[in-house]
Amino acid sequence: MTPRVLLLGPYPPPWGGVQTHVVALRRFLRERGIAGDVVNLHRHRTAIGEGIHHPRTALQAARLLARLEASIVHLHIGGTVTPRLLALALYCTLLPRRRTVLTFHSGGYPTSPAGRTAGRLTLRSLIFRRLDRVIAVNPAIVRLFQRFGLAPERVRLISPFALPDTTPAAALPAPLGDFAAIHRPLLLTVGLLEPEYDLPLQIATLGRVRERFPKAGLLILGSGSLHARLREAIAATPYAEAILLHGDAPHPVTLRAIADSDLLLRTTWYDGDALSVREALHLGTPVVATDNGMRPDGVETVPARDPDALLAAITRRLADGVPPARRTTIGDDNLQAVLDLYRELAPELGH
Known part of the structure; x- marks a missing residue:
């Protein structure tokens, strides 16, 4: 049976930062023989492809998550933490035989009014502490989840960036x-x-x-x-x-x-x-x-x-003037760090 990871989050188009990360992570997993199904949580639902799902209601999403087999359910959240997303995170933690990972992409949330109220005695804390791992994209988010009461070993700082596998268009179209x-x-x-x-x-x-x-x-x-x-x-x-x-x-x-x-x-x-x-x-x-x-x-x-x-x-x-091009040296190291985290939770994903 092919090992499988289920990615929940926005999927392009449009090509925002979170969408691009989800695409890169899915590509990285598939290149290593791990199926990466996507449950698109964005209102844009035009992407077509094997393993890309577009539930239109919360009930459809719940049924889909219950049906799809996966070792890891990986939820990607950007922006604010809505009650609907909290309910989704809680539901994911209740699925049998799955381990649940959250990547929190929102750079502004820790200093927002909601972020400043983070603490152990909150509903958000009760739900977040049920997650098996949390990936923070910057140090402020690490500190945020520590305020929610998560143990340090359950929160990882991993940049979402990976070098694009997409090449630039040959020329800019009109206009x-x-x-x-x-x-x-x-x-x-x-x-x-x-x-x-x-x-x-x-x-x-x-x-x-x-x-x-x-x-x-x-x-x-x-x-x-x-x-x-x-x-x-x-x-x-x-x-x-x-x-x-x-x-x-x-x-x-x-x-x-x-x-x-x-x-x-x-x-x-x-x-x-x-x-x-x-x-x-x-x-x-x-x-x-x-x-x-x-x-x-x-x-x-x-x-x-x-x-x-x-x-x-x-x-x-x-x-x-424009200096000589200086290319970043980051390859797929950040994506490999995510896969290593998966394997801590689900050894069946291989080594």
Whole structure:
């Protein structure tokens, strides 16, 4: 019987950080003879393939989890911890003959109002302490689960990043290619259109950047609740033609945009080990990002919500020119660490 791991979480499209990690982990497992079925918990349900399941209701998900055989059930959570996700985590721990692993991807949760109330005497603690292992993507999340009362040996710090097995598209399609052709230097941001990404700061800063670099442009890839508001903010600037609010893009196109850009911006108020930052370093694109205490080597960091510091860093990197490409040395080490954790719980997954 083929050993099997069941991955629960969002699956692309769109290609967010958690989705990309789930795809990479599934690929890594399948290459080693371990079946990796996916239960997609995202509202987008267009992916088609063997072992990819799209339950539409909580009842469908429960029936599916009860039916699918697996040694490990691995739940991936980003953002906030909703009652529905808590119920799902509890249900997973009640499944017979399964061991349950949670990867918590939310870099902002530990400092959120909900995160600050973490403690042993909470419903969240009672459920989280039933999990066999928790994978934290940054040190703040490790400390969060310690406050929930999990023993240190049950919480592992493992970065979600793995080098992409997807290659960049050969060229940027229209309108991206047309925009990039006439806007240089090209600044790029990849992420959600949500308040914590502080995109209004980037939009405002571009005007000041263009005082020195008149042809500079800003390309924004991603989707979210602020799309209409950002579109209005862009239209209100005298340089609206220099900003392209594109929306989501397929992963190969996103990688090509990163490779073709002069600078990647990441101005989040809080963050984890951002996938786009790692991909930019791998592709040799300079990065200016807010300091979250865990940016990889090669990133120029600035304080959050500081327009003067952001402008100075952008100007400095553009004036210095693009440095020689420096590729990251991380291979599949992080994915191997996840598999090693699985094997601690389920020796039948092999060695």
